[in-house]
Amino acid sequence: MQENRYETNKNQDPNEDTQWNDILRSKGIIPPKEKEVTEDQLVDIVENTINEKTGRVVNDLESKTLDELDELEDEEDEKVLLEYRQKRIAELKELANKAKYGEVKEISGEDYVQEVNNAGEDIWVVLHLYKTGIPLCTLINQYLSSLARKFPMTKFLKSISTTCIPNWPDSNLPTIFIYHSGNMVKQFIGPIELRGMKLTEAELEWMLGQVEAVPTKITEDPKPKVRDVLFSTLRPQKDDLEDSNDW
Numbered sequence: 394m395q396e397n398r399y400e401t402n403k404n405q406d407p408n409e410d411t412q413w414n415d416i417l418r419s420k421g422i423i424p425p426k427e428k429e430v431t432e433d434q435l436v437d438i439v440e441n442t443i444n445e446k447t448g449r450v451v452n453d454l455e456s457k458t459l460d461e462l463d464e465l466e467d468e469e470d471e472k473v474l475l476e477y478r479q480k481r482i483a484e485l486k487e488l489a490n491k492a493k494y495g496e497v498k499e500i501s502g503e504d505y506v507q508e509v510n511n512a513g514e515d516i517w518v519v520l521h522l523y524k525t526g527i528p529l530c531t532l533i534n535q536y537l538s539s540l541a542r543k544f545p546m547t548k549f550l551k552s553i554s555t556t557c558i559p560n561w562p563d564s565n566l567p568t569i570f571i572y573h574s575g576n577m578v579k580q581f582i583g584p585i586e587l588r589g590m591k592l593t594e595a596e597l598e599w600m601l602g603q604v605e606a607v608p609t610k611i612t613e614d615p616k617p618k619v620r621d622v623l624f625s626t627l628r629p630q631k632d633d634l635e636d637s638n639d640w
Contacts, residue, residue, distance in 0.1 A: 496541050497541050497551050516548055517546075519549050519601060522567065522570070523568075529592070536597050540597070540598055547601075554566055571601070581600070
């Protein structure tokens with residue numbers, strides 16, 4: 394009868410802090426209450442574990458000879474170099490996949506949608522509308538040929554203006570349209586916007602770089618400033634200085 398009297402309830406928590414559980418523990422019917430781990434004890438456990446692992450590593454290193462340590466260092470260096478090499482190869486493969494142009498392709502109006510609007514996601518397209526016999530158009534075509542080789546990830550196109558866009562006026566030439574992912578983001582129309590025959594290749598590269606059509610390293614407009622031009626004309630020339638010295 395006494396044993397039934399102290400029989401535990403299956404749904405009762407044996408770790409619960411109650412007077413009845415204390416009686417059961419004193420009779421040996423349920424196990425002693427588990428001790429709670431304090432925060433300080435947890436910190437000590439973590440620190441001891443870290444120190445134990447660190448100690449094993451230190452002891453392992455101390456037991457090695459200099460040759461073994463050098464070999465271990467070489468293995469680590471090789472591992473780092475291998476990881477860098479694999480990363481670099483992946484980057485070069487990605488660049489190679491994107492760098493698939495490298496020249497200025499001639500298109501007609503029939504090719505416009507396919508070559509420009511459907512060029513692809515994240516593809517930059519630079520389209521030059523021109524006509525033969527216009528000096529600035531010829532100059533820009535020369536610059537674009539050079540830039541196409543320099544930036545093969547950008548798709549450079551050219552087309553005779555009236556074959557691409559019927560009735561496009563000659564007064565608008567040269568014209569450069571810039572597209573990205575099939576959408577027009579910038580246009581340069583006419584000789585004034587394209588700076589006339591004094592335009593340099595560096596200036597054109599900078600202009601394309603301003604809309605990120607090419608990853609140029611030119612950060613400032615290379616066009617000579619008006620102030621610099623004025624001072625260059627006012628600055629005494631070498632011959633003038635020699636003449637004044639004679640006097």
